[in-house]
Amino acid sequence: MTQRKRLGHIFLHIFLIIGSLFMLLPFIWMLSTSLKEAREVFTFPPQWLPKKLNWSNYTKALTAMPFGRFYLNSFMVAISTTLLTLTTSSLAAFAFARLRFKGRETLFLVYLATLMIPFTVLLIPNFIMVRYLGWYDSYWALIFPPAFSAFATFLLRQNFRGIPVELDDAARMDGASSFRIWWQIIMPNSGPAIAALAIFLFLGNWNEFLWPLVVTNSPEMRTIPVGLNSFQGQYSVKWELLMAAAVVAMLPIIIVYMFAQKWFIKGITVTGMGGR
Amino acid sequence: MSAASSKSSGTPSNKGFRFGKWRPGQQNEAYLFLLPSLIGFAFFVLIPIIGAFALSFFDWNLISPAKFVGVDNYKQLLFQDAVFRKVLGNTFYYAVTIVPLQLILGLVMAVALNQGIRGLELYRLIYFMPVITNIVAVAIVFQWLLNRDFGVANAWVWQLADATGWHIAPPDWLNSSFWAKPAVIILTLWKNIGFTMVIYLAALQGVPESLYDAAKVDGATGSQRFRFVTIPMVSATTFFLVVIQMIGAFQLFAEPFVMTRGGPAQASLTIVMYIYQNAFEFGRMGKATALAWILFAIIFIFTLIQTRLQRRWVHYETGD
Structure with missing residues (x-):
């Protein structure tokens, strides 16, 4: 040098x-x-x-509000939504990437077109839909509506198309069903993409604020961000307690991030958009 | 190099179009695979889009029956609503400050990290950390940082005033109609710089060293190499970032919602916050939806302009 x-x-x-x-x-x-x-x-x-x-301060903050429950809610919601998104979108992506059916290109275009609609437009009709279904202030409302992602479907379809089709053909020759090809060939061969997408989805759901704010009401249904927001409303000048609560809200993700930095960065950059 | 395309570019993706033996059963089978996604998609995307369109022509508070009002919601917003004009101005203010600042700072950081220095992983860990944190938690922390009397930021301003003898008084960030927006911008930049930096870093690592060597041979200085090699070579990434960050900035919500509640007197209120207020505080579902469509139109137009303009400044690799 x-x-x-x-x-x-x-x-x-x-x-x-x-x-x-x-x-x-x-x-x-x-x-x-x-x-x-x-x-x-x-x-x-x-x-x-x-x-x-x-x-x-920590015991005071944690007992002032049911933070344990907030944690449980956030965890349940983030895990369930992520798994549901991965399942539905990988099945659909498989059909788009590998199966021949009428209207395939048109339907795929419809999926892509909806990517342009910002979440804000869907917020109010989804809220009304959730009330109509009787899901307001329940896990159903927190888990189901965010779990259908045209973006995840698009991302996985692109990835699935990169897997050599000869693998499918060989399996079919041996009599494997499409379902089996999806589960035993396509999915295992998309490990890195699925892992990156899973982290991206989990983090997005874990940190989501607007949707749970809108569809929950009772303290027992709040996720961490919503709980923290109401905590701030009640203890607005108790800075030592607010900061303790903020530490508790951030800490687990930061610890996981310290050990899995590469995967977090991959999850957010590979999936790019950083949003819906 | 956008993320989605880089993933598939390494493999011959058009191979996927070749199919095995055509089997008649595949048609129904395909629909079965699509079914779970389609049901959810219909209920939570397609029906809501149609519903949102219809709803924007009604006056409805969810309790009394909905009343058809034609285009009144749009008319009222566009021509009569002073708050709408205010939030529109605020939102543009955020977009035109956040997007360029984010790009410049992110690129500077990425270039600094790309010089083959030691400790890259550690620096990246630190700069990216805010990206994964919860926005509500960090917004509360920034409220405290920017507190008028006991916050760190103002303590520094006082110390600077003492040290230099200047007559400067630190602002009451969150309660000043002038400083509330910069406060939101500081939080947003701090939170998102790591994202921009990491994306730029990936793009920089794809710039061939030979280009810099050739420029050096031609006698280009460091800043000329930056201007004539680096900037054009990452312009596709810049375009991608401009588009997604503009979309993000137009939809700013949690940052001002938690930090300033939109105040003082709507000084930091954004379009999405105003949508939220109309729907969930004032019970004006129709007006809120109409506003959401106006926001969509704004985002759509600006994205379109960007895509048109990109031909003039985005440099794409040829012969790839």
Whole structure:
């Protein structure tokens, strides 16, 4: 490495470290406040290190609202929606990629066309649909409507088409049914794409705010984001408790992310759009 | 290099069009495979689209019977509603600031990370972390960061004022009609920069080193190489990012909803928040739906303009 290049790298590191500090600052500030005493929160200038670690903020925050239940709800909803999306869209994608049927291209175009409609347009009629079906304030409402994704179908179809069709032909020769080909040839051969899509979907469902906000009412049905939002409404100046709740809401995903960084990045970049 | 296409480009995808022996049973079988998806699709996508279209011509609060009002909802929004004009202005304000800032900062970060430096993985871990966090939680954290009296941001402004002797007073971010929008923008940028950076990083890694070498031989300086090699080579990615981030910015909701509740006095209110308010606070389902269609039209037009304009500035690899 030349002298000049070395110097350049040192400047780059300084630049990147300053950037990193800005990215980390909100996390550190959140953590620091979450451990402060109530009086200590309102000091000026702000202290970065709490005088002593007040873990009781966490028990206070967690007992002020049924956060355990919020967690359970978020988990149930995110897992179920993700599995349901993967199942329905991979079955449909298989039909689009591998089976011959009347209206295939037209139907696929209809699927693609709906990708242009923003979720906002579907929000209100879906809300009315959910009420009409008697699903308001229930798991059904949280799980089913978000589980049908033209985008996931499109992504998987593209991927399935990359799998050599000779594999299907050989299996068919041996008498395998289409269902078996889907389950034993196509799905296992799409591992990375399905894993990336699963992470993308899980994260999206886990963090989703608007839809659960609209279709839930009772505290027992709230997911973490919705619960946190109502917590903020009630404890708006109890910053140490709010920050403790925010830490609890973020922590599990951040821990998983630390260990599976590559997969998270893959999940979000491969599936690209970052939204519906 | 958009994500979806890069996935399939490595394999001969047109092979999928070759079919095995034609079997008459395949027709019905295909519909069986499609059925679960189609049912959900009909109930939660197709019927709602049609329903939304119809609903936008009614006045309905979900309780009393719906009343047909023709195009009144649209007319009222477009020509009479002062709040609509306000939220439209706010939403454009967000879009024209967030999209370019996000692209510039994301590209700068990506270029910095792409110089073969050590610690790439660690930096990427840190910059990408906000992307996976929950928006409600981070919006509350930013409320606290930007708190007028005890927030970190203002403490720094005071310290700067003390150190320099300037007469500057820090803003009351969340309660000032001027600063509420920048507050939302700061949060949005912090949250999404990592995404832009990672996408750009992938694009930069696809730029052949030989192009830079050739430019060096021709005597191009560092900034010329950036201007004439890097920028054109990632322009397809830039186009992709512009489109999806514009769509995202036009639909901004959770950030202002949690951080400022749209205030003060609608200063940070967005179109989607106004849709939410009309539907779920004022009980105006028809008006809210009409507004959603107007938003769709705006997004559609802007995406169309972008696709038209791309021919002038997006450089695609030929002979691939």
